[in-house]
Amino acid sequence: MPVPADSVPVKKAKSFPLYRTVAGFVRDPLLQLQRINESADGELVRLGLGASRPYLATHPDHVQQVLRGESENFVRDGVFWRPLNRLMGASILAEGDDWELSKRVLQPVFTTRNVNRLTDLMATAINEAVDRLVAPGGGGRTVDGLPEMSRIVNETVIKVLFGDKISPVESDRLIPAFDQVARSIAFRFLLPFVPRLIPLPGDRAFRAAVKIMDETLFELVDRYRNDPGDGDDIFTVLCGARAAAGSELTDTWVRDNLLAMFATSTETTTLALTWLWPLLNDHPHVATRLYDEIDGVVGTERVRPDHLHRLPYVHQVVQELLRLYPVGWMFPRMATKPTTMGGVPIKPGDAVLISPFLTHRLASVWDRPLEFDPDRFLPENVRGRHRYAYFPFGGGPHQCIGRHVFNVEAQMILTSILSRFRPALARPIPPMPRIGATLRPRTNVELALAPLTGARAS
Numbered sequence: 001m002p003v004p005a006d007s008v009p010v011k012k013a014k015s016f017p018l019y020r021t022v023a024g025f026v027r028d029p030l031l032q033l034q035r036i037n038e039s040a041d042g043e044l045v046r047l048g049l050g051a052s053r054p055y056l057a058t059h060p061d062h063v064q065q066v067l068r069g070e071s072e073n074f075v076r077d078g079v080f081w082r083p084l085n086r087l088m089g090a091s092i093l094a095e096g097d098d099w100e101l102s103k104r105v106l107q108p109v110f111t112t113r114n115v116n117r118l119t120d121l122m123a124t125a126i127n128e129a130v131d132r133l134v135a136p137g138g139g140g141r142t143v144d145g146l147p148e149m150s151r152i153v154n155e156t157v158i159k160v161l162f163g164d165k166i167s168p169v170e171s172d173r174l175i176p177a178f179d180q181v182a183r184s185i186a187f188r189f190l191l192p193f194v195p196r197l198i199p200l201p202g203d204r205a206f207r208a209a210v211k212i213m214d215e216t217l218f219e220l221v222d223r224y225r226n227d228p229g230d231g232d233d234i235f236t237v238l239c240g241a242r243a244a245a246g247s248e249l250t251d252t253w254v255r256d257n258l259l260a261m262f263a264t265s266t267e268t269t270t271l272a273l274t275w276l277w278p279l280l281n282d283h284p285h286v287a288t289r290l291y292d293e294i295d296g297v298v299g300t301e302r303v304r305p306d307h308l309h310r311l312p313y314v315h316q317v318v319q320e321l322l323r324l325y326p327v328g329w330m331f332p333r334m335a336t337k338p339t340t341m342g343g344v345p346i347k348p349g350d351a352v353l354i355s356p357f358l359t360h361r362l363a364s365v366w367d368r369p370l371e372f373d374p375d376r377f378l379p380e381n382v383r384g385r386h387r388y389a390y391f392p393f394g395g396g397p398h399q400c401i402g403r404h405v406f407n408v409e410a411q412m413i414l415t416s417i418l419s420r421f422r423p424a425l426a427r428p429i430p431p432m433p434r435i436g437a438t439l440r441p442r443t444n445v446e447l448a449l450a451p452l453t454g455a456r457a458s
């Protein structure tokens with residue numbers, strides 16, 4: 001709810017100069033933010049980010065005010081969103097009418113009923129992708145966790161995006177291009193105040209990837225025009241809406257939304273799953289409970305969507321994973337009208353940063369916040385918690401529409417891997433992530449995969 005301006009004494013937010021040079025900021029902004037967060041303990045603070053001076057709002061009441069109570073006032077605009085807006089102008093990641101139209105078209109794809117229709121397709125893709133973790137001859141092998149998670153997630157997401165409308169050759173071309181685009185914009189997202197004319201790392205690779213992505217996507221859209229077919233996949237739904245709307249919607253609108261969906265669905269899921277392995281490695285009692293549950297329910301079968309209802313601990317582990325590593329770690333908003341937050345006046349044009357990473361680590365909100373403890377998500381422990389103490393998927397009108405897809409996908413990938421392997425880290429991973437648009441481990445996550453039995457791992 002908006003805080004009536006006259007009910008709270010006017011205060012000034014504490015100011016923290018976050019960095020003085022771009023290089024310093026890029027080196028370790030997260031550590032600095034976490035320190036500020038600890039010392040402010042939920043109070044609104046103002047960050048000195050050079051030319052830009054955003055507020056940082058981490059108290060659950062303030063998060064609620066921005067994302068829900070005053071969501072029409074706090075919009076996705078301003079310096080932090082410009083790189084994304086330029087790239088996916090009229091997509092579901094925009095604001096106002098563009099966002100509303102794309103959301104109206106895409107929302108029905110994400111109903112529980114429709115996602116459940118896609119889950120068999122996802123299970124097949126996941127089991128086949130996990131098959132490829134098996135070493136030739138069926139023995140154990142060591143893999144680099146992040147690219148392997150990325151491969152499994154991409155092979156699954158491409159089914160949700162395109163169903164059977166894309167050939168293996170086309171997806172082999174599109175996935176690396178999509179990936180490159182998503183990674184390259186991270187620099188612009190991190191350094192939004194650097195003018196476009198100043199080249200940044202990744203710019204050239206970005207342009208080349210956009211070209212490949214566009215060629216492939218526009219070819220697919222042309223093919224749809226000649227042979228629409230049907231399907232519950234996102235591509236078919238977007239092309240159908242474009243055909244029904246006539247000139248009101250363009251091929252570029254279809255492309256913008258496909259890129260937006262890929263960007264929001266792959267990197268997030270990949271990184272969340274990558275963080276799982278160091279956590280399980282460091283908490284063997286959690287790993288043992290997972291093995292026992294999965295052994296009892298899945299045994300030597302291939303994982304199926306209907307197994308998930310009988311795997312409550314798998315669900316808890318995934319929720320706690322997103323508490324410690326909410327990979328959409330920060331999302332900015334810009335105020336459009338004057339208001340107050342915790343007594344501090346906010347002016348139109350002011351940026352307010354919301355960070356699940358920081359709220360999820362507040363000692364005043366969470367008991368033992370840095371400890372990995374999936375029992376926090378036992379139903380009796382969830383009851384009574386502030387709605388915005390835990391918000392890895394955001395909240396309010398822009399809440400992540402893919403959260404059900406993520407839950408099904410992540411639980412099936414985790415279950416499929418653990419029903420066949422006993423993974424162990426080849427070497428420890430620093431627990432503090434390196435940030436870009438998402439949260440990445442600082443070193444490679446080398447995973448030694450010991451197959452359970454010859455029968456399962458083949």
Ligand code: HEM
Binds near residue numbers: 076327331403
């Ligand atoms: C670990 C996995 C994921 C995380 C942590 C995550 C997080 C988020 C967050 C925090 C937002 C809100 C952004 C904001 O308020 O500005 C969001 C929005 C969104 N997410 Fe996700 N997401 C995940 C997976 C997915 C998946 C799998 C999909 C699609 C299949 C998806 C599609 C979207 C879309 C389209 C939006 C924009 C919704 C709107 O503005 O109306 N996400 N996500």
